[in-house]
Amino acid sequence: MSTTDNAKPVRKDPAALKAADWADGRLGIYGLAKANLRKIFPDHWSFMLGEIAMFSFIIVILTGVYLTLFFNPSMGEVVYDGEYVPLQGVHMSEAYKSTLDISFEVRGGLLIRQIHHWGAIVFVAALVVHMMRVFFTGAFRKPREINWLVGWTLLFLAMFEGFLGYSLPDDLLSGTGVRFMEGAILSTPLIGTYLSFFLYGGEFPGTDIIPRFYSIHILLLPGIMVGLFVVHLFLVIYHKHTQYPGPGRTNSNVVGQPFMPVYMAKAGGFMFIVFGVISIMAAIATVNPIWAYGPYRPDHVSTDAQPDWYMGFAEGLIRVMPGWEINAWGHTLALGVFIPAMVFPLVLLAIGVYPFIESWITGDKREHHLLDRPRNVPVRTGLGAAWISLYILLLIGGGNDLFATHFHLSINAITWFIRIGIFVVPVLVFMATKRICLGLQRRDRDKVLHGRETGVIKRLPHGEFIEVHEPLSQDRLYVLTQHEQPKPFKVEGAVDENGVARKVKLTDKLRARLSRGYFGEGGQIPKPTAEEHAEITSGHH
């Protein structure tokens, strides 16, 4: 650009600045916006998982609103006279009929329905993977325990919300799910029958359950979830995002890009990718073809009945549990249903309280903003892997009929495999993962002390062959050695001044034992000290 000496630059306020000025004059938000829009976000592909959860959540809300325009949450009976010929003349509920209409008569209805359903599946999958990222990297440690609990509540509600949505169309599959829930409620000792009557407004299935589920599905749970989601993101901003260890990254800084414009542009683009991928899935892959199942009738049950994947865990527990029953004083205790119905929330509860258990074991009360490399915390990583293996096993148990027909196996053999497997496989997976982590720690130690193996073989003048090792860069050395290696917790004063053993609290004993498991011998490989490194790299060896 060329300017002449006497040409004065014309100063024009850009529209955005004017708008910001306007808003600031009325709301006084300049300081707040300035502080937060330039906030630094660290970059790593795994931080994308939370974003997938966020964008798929937005998708299910938007498509859900569209569905409410046409869905009729009524169990009133009608005779079908719509476009889908095979069902014409069949008696069904208005809920089922309106879902058929959404699928065959509403413009774009089937696509939106499928986007809603696929969006829900992707949403819960993203939540679980996001949670595992947070778990494996220790991002739940102080000060983020509350945000872990907020996220965990969101996961719990999302699973429940998905189950309710699945029940709304009142087809044979959704009715089977609602019946499943009735069985679980009835198994509650003493109050099961009352609870069931209260929920269903009388005898199962009644005419209230779909309208009730509808209010909860479109109003109550989404309202709570949106509120929690805002708190979740607020806390992410308030605490600042964690970062992976690397040169220049410490517990008290954040290395990354500013929220505006870099992160905003990236996240905006990514949002369209998530929207696009879910839309393509919905356009090419059928999900929940309710017209093929028919309307729900309590005396019918469909074969191959499967819940959405996130409920497969609960289904698996019920299917593999022996049908134990206790009959006493004219009452039946259906343990075959009650025990699995209790194990499901208990496993979820264990995930929810894990951060508090770990901080009790480690006794670590400091703030952590640098993430752990999963290999450096083998016990935690092992527990996470064991949990995943349990989930997969029970998913197989929940689909035992499908596995039997598709792989030509005996359904009893699958059920017994899962029954034994749920006690054995997670333990084996835990041990294997822990060993792999320790192996990787050994490899890190080796790399720090001896450098990277280059694959270049040299022959020395006296005839010996050696492989050339290339020293690591300072950056890499830092990453491989920055982690802390805590000492296991020891009970103070277990022996008094005369050498006589004192009575030690049971909780302290337990804590010391668990802490030894985490950080004792066999829990971690000592990382190389600066002296060892200096000694080896000094050239004397």
Ligand code: HEM
């Ligand atoms: C509606 C559900 C959820 C949404 C939309 C969501 C979204 C996000 C986003 C966008 C981030 C920042 C980027 C990232 O770290 O991935 C984040 C961070 C976080 N999320 Fe979630 N999340 C949800 C559920 C969960 C669940 C189920 C958990 C764990 C049980 C969880 C725990 C956390 C924690 C502890 C952080 C802070 C991580 C850090 O600073 O490294 N969130 N979440």
Ligand code: HEM
């Ligand atoms: C996390 C949030 C949500 C999840 C996981 C979810 C999940 C589901 C699922 C799996 C279905 C069955 C779809 C099918 O027919 O194949 C469904 C149906 C439905 N959902 Fe949602 N949903 C969510 C939020 C919402 C919201 C916010 C609304 C409305 C504002 C909504 C409205 C509906 C309606 C009207 C139906 C019945 C119509 C139909 O089945 O096609 N949903 N939902």
